[in-house]
Amino acid sequence: MRYFRTLGATAFATATGLALLSTVFTGSATAEPVSADSATTPGLYAPTALVLTVGQGEHRGTATIVRAVTLACSPTPSGTHPAPVEACRELTEAKGDFTRLGTDAGSRHRPCTREWEPVTVTGDGVWQGKRVRWTATYGNGCELRAATGEGTVFAF
Known part of the structure; x- marks a missing residue:
């Protein structure tokens, strides 16, 4: 029983991580106009x-x-x-x-x-x-x- 619980948690974490990564690399589903200021701002930042x-x-x-x-x-x-x-x-x-x-x-x-x-x-x-x-x-x-x-x- 413990094996299935651990596997379920791992599968959930993997699916959640993949969803977050796809959002980071593909952006959100809504399109926003790009201004000159935002074009120079990096999309990714070092987390703190x-x-x-x-x-x-x-x-x-x-x-x-x-x-x-x-x-x-x-x-x-x-x-x-x-x-x-x-x-x-x-x-x-x-x-x-x-x-x-x-x-x-x-x-x-x-x-x-x-x-x-x-x-x-x-x-x-x-x-x-x-x-x-x-x-x-x-x-x-x-x-x-x-x-x-x-x-x-x-x-x-």
Whole structure:
């Protein structure tokens, strides 16, 4: 019985994928006039879609996730992130490198208490067509904010 269920799910996924690919390569059924501006805009773009999490704990595998959002930056900023436009702008400025977040801000040197309440943050998904899997652990929330330049990427 399990074989048929798996086969059915695989067949559905394959059919759905083929339908999406045919739409991408053949376009939609409705015809639209082409303007000079749209003629120079590429039809395909490198996808950017991320899942961002904030968890309590020292390690990615054992941290308790307390908040999670989605963030898509291509073709337009969207997702469940409360400030997708700003978060996408910050990630674009950092060239998709989470370790470069807030490097232009002076808040990296902000004083924080020495309390040990570890916060583990993750960023998983696709950034401009390339697979991303990033994690970092900070001593507390203040250190997280200081390290990311008081930015909006993990401010949710």
